[in-house]
Amino acid sequence: MTHTLSLARDLEQLPLAELLAEATALRDQGHGRRISYSRKVFIPLTKLCRDVCHYCTFAERPSKKRPPYLSLDEVLAIAEQGRRAGCNEALFTLGDKPEDRYNAARTALDAMGMPSTLHYLAHAASAVLEKTGLLPHLNPGVMTRDELAMLRPVSASMGLMLESASARLCQRGGPHFGSPDKDPAVRLATIAAAGELAIPFTSGILIGIGETRAERIEALLALAELHARHGHIQEVIVQNFRAKPGTKLAGAAEPDLDDLRWTIAVARIILGPEMNIQAPPNLSPDSYAALIGAGLNDWGGISPVTPDHVNPEAPWPQIEALACATADAGHLLVERLAIYPRYLSQPAHWLDPAVLPATLRASDSEGLARGESWAPGLALSDWALNDVTRRPYLAEIDSSIQRQAAKAATGQRLDQAALAKLFTARDRDFRFLCDAADELRRHSVGDTVRYVVNRNINYTNICYFRCGFCAFSKGKTHEALRGKPYDLALEEVSRRAIEAWERGATEVCMQGGIHPEYTGETYLEICRAVKRAVPQMHVHAFSPLEVSQGARTLGISVPDFLDRLREAGLGTLPGTAAESLDPAVRAVICPDKLGADEWLEVMEAAHHARLRSTATIMFGHIDGPESWALHLLAIRDLQQRSGGFTEFVPLPFVAMEAPIFLKGGARRGPSLREAILMHALARLALHGQIDHIQTSWVKMGNAGAELCLRAGANDLGGTLMNESISRAAGTQHGQEMPPAAMQALIQGIGRVPMQRDTLYRPVTKQRQAAAEAAADLLPVVLTSPGDPKALARHIA
Incomplete structure (x- = not known):
């Protein structure tokens, strides 16, 4: 903890502008001009939960008006709606082990012949994968190693927010009091077990619930240590607390934009250039440029068809509007899958064979979302044509791409790394290369x-x-x-x-x-x-x-x-x-x-x-x-x-x-x-x-x-x-x-x-x-x- 306090003091003493500059330089080093997102459909399998977090409106009590769980037909209907809207990810979110608290949940599971909520989750995720081809990303809370192993064959990735590494918040009067699954040691054990099983994993911190900045850093360092050990943490979310009516923290102050930016920048500095750092755009709808300027490189999952059931008061941004705002900040919005490209490049290690076919069908050569139904041999749709002919978002061409094209035009041999980079060109860079090639064709033949x-x-x-x-x-x-x-x-x-x-x-x-x-x-x-x-x-x-x-x-x-x-x-x-x-x-x-x-x-x-x-x-x-x-x-x-x-x-x-x-x-x-x-x-x-x-x-x-x-x-x-x-x-x-x-x-x-x-x-x-x-x-x-x-x- 002494090291954490020292690091916190050092970071606190840095002017915010310097901190942001260092973070964005690291982000650009690892990700260039790209900011990613996942087009997802949100499936709330159950809103029952055995925990009582003082800020949560997702968790509900049993009601005679609605069943404890979505039926399989309802799950598939939501997933199919997402598939038709072009989604690739099915985000399953649910409360922790509600059958341990509510008889209604236990009775419903018995009626379905399911031993537990997690067994039903496995059944539902398998059906979505098989019937729709969407890639399940599972957020079911704390899990044992055996439970993680059971879910791995039906998911492309999983996640569990660490939220905080502070046990203090679990004490009486704290936001996690009465919530056994919010014990940091328990949550870190789940994240570690996921690493042992080679599960691409999402985690993150929730800021503004009473933690100190030093405690935020402690949580980020804990995630960094687990990632250094297993390499499995594919993204870290920095989520800002939103006060919600009807909760015990309804009157609590929300973190301001500078506090959020400071935390994103610190996360980037601690976790390094390659890590994917995410902040939900719907929780800061007027601050996209400011968040990009803090060092993030991912907007997370955005749904064109379902609300954010965890933050229902915060609507998702329109993807086109987000793309324009991202471009205005000098970056390009790219669509990814539930599993990030780095992990898809080693599929035998990170993916169960049962999930790999759907993942490959949805991916392009870089492991990002393919984003189109066209394939060689098929007729081109208007959508696919529009994707390569529409007006570019970016205002400027990558200068390194311009240099390589100019070099090629003189007949010089490009080196392999430079040529490989050209194959990743998108948007205005892609158009530039096509035009440069066509001009060279005109002069040559x-x-x-x-x-x-x-x-x-x-x-x-x-x-x-x-x-x-x-x-x-x-x-x-x-x-x-x-x-x-x-x-x-x-x-x-x-x-x-x-x-x-x-x-x-x-x-x-x-x-x-x-x-x-x-x-x-x-x-x-x-x-x-x-x-x-x-x-x-x-x-x-x-x-x-x-x-x-x-x-x-x-x-x-x-x-x-x-x-x-x-x-x-x-x-x-x-x-x-x-x-x-x-x-x-x-x-x-x-x-x-x-x-x-x-x-x-x-x-x-x-x-x-x-x-x-x-x-x-x-x-x-x-x-x-x-x-x-x-x-x-x-x-x-x-x-x-x-x-x-x-x-x-x-x-x-x-x-x-x-x-x-x-x-x-x-x-x-x-x-x-x-x-x-x-x-x-x-x-x-x-x-x-x-x-x-x-x-x-x-x-x-x-x-x-x-x-x-x-x-x-x-x-x-x-x-x-x-x-x-x-x-x-x-x-x-x-x-x-x-x-x-x-x-x-x-x-x-x-x-x-x-x-x-x-x-x-x-x-x-x-x-x-x-x-x-x-x-x-x-x-x-x-x-x-x-x-x-x-x-x-x-x-x-």
Whole structure:
């Protein structure tokens, strides 16, 4: 206590302005310009409580007019209302163990077959998680270690306000007298047990109930010590007491604004730059800027549908108004989940597996709230479009982002950390990067948007690899998606090539699963079949995985096999199978595939063999800004050595039928902002090395592709004719985009369309005319694996 008193005296002696300056500097060091909040729905499971706090109006006595507990139907109705309003968090609040005081509570629990209030809470939270996908945050009061363990599988986070570390307040005449659960030692034991169980936890202090400033500091130091031990306290609330009529403290003085600011600043100084410090905005409705100026970085949970049942006299602020007020103070309001990003970055440690799927579905790449229903492969809603096109809140652009964009524009290589930070840009910073990328595109390649008339030929969907993202070979087996296993006949490959040529194509793009019976000779014969059928057709085929597998089965080196493929008619390679070049990500999504270094080695060998290729990234699953930056720089570095990449193609992860998503192990693909930003930052990061940035209409849709073309992309890729890989994953955007549709999209944004070939050369007028007069496609023939004409059997 001597140390606490000394620290209190030191802090008291500091002028408030100096204290606030130190606190805000620490906050900016840890959180930058962001102020977060959680969009929540408030579920008061019961208002009965065995404690008698002298300031509380939440707790009620039993009444014949209302049941002691909300029914499960009522709980789900409130949660569903929140889900429809865009909430991600279901905040359960309730009194401490009311069955220990009230027979009505005990009787109600017995009628439901529940041993305790906490068992009913577990049941209700589980139902909300399962039925609505909202993430439960539980505030049930003091708990034992076993009770915390029981609730962990049904919650993303939990909380218990320490309120005060002063046992003095529990003595007769104090605000906590008669409230056994307000004993600081008991509350600290609960918080410590939560740490032992790795539960992301909320705590905080209540100021103005009779404690001294030294006692506030004592409470903050106690929380700091527990956090240092377990790392589990994700936020600390500094809540100002509000006098309420009908309570014993109705006439008590409330802390003034300077007292609140002083306490927030002290909390920041004691708890450090990384801690999330929160003050409820509805309790200080005219003081948002002042609270930001005290060092907070979070506004807590705000509900668009339910009142603050603990402080019903204090309405929640409108989120739009809060965003504007936050921006006026020079900060950006961002939406978070009930679990903070730091904890979601280590889900195996901090989250029960039962809660992880819903949490990932609700999150973006940074662990913040995704905030939109759009996902790659789906049509864009007006809401999602508005989120990336609305007027920015911030008045100024982050100067470090401006410096990095200027550096990229001169062709310099960005470092990984700086590039990763650019991927977190939002609001005005996001708009600036998109505009900078588009300006760079204009200077680099002009206003021409190119596309190629091509046909996808996926010769087999049989594959012995177990990639977690792939629905093509392991999706649901029905005709609308993957369909049954097939292994095309060479005659069908040739027929499709001929038909594609007649429809104006200059390229066939050929890839398939890694069939266990295929050898390098299979791939050679596929090339020969196309060139025999249509000698003029460009063969764009075989990912580095197929090249590696083909070389291995023939017992020759990759360079030797590439030479054979080129002699057989291969023109270029698609840069697929790259997925993520971050080894840690790759180890999860495709552990048995060739490694990142091997992918790069095959590509470099292809370039040295005079076979150019595309480069791709498949993003938005378990990866994030650091992985994306690493990937882009690996592509840039190889291009600087070999010069063989023709274009870079961001491929947003389509989740709907992907095994890793269906098992709850991945996000729903990138958010719209992230998908657009990938195209913009590819333009910036690869400037001077790769001129062409392609957007995938299959995954982004027309509206999404337009946004990417306005953010640095200059290529729409292929017309495809038959698209099956993304369609198997669940995309809604069709199998073909004819040249007329391509041209209409391009001209609709004021750009100039140009049909190109695979190597970005203009095509002849004859090819253009054939493409524009294309007849309908004939039905494809999917040869069954057992057919004697199947590739595996035929070539063997």
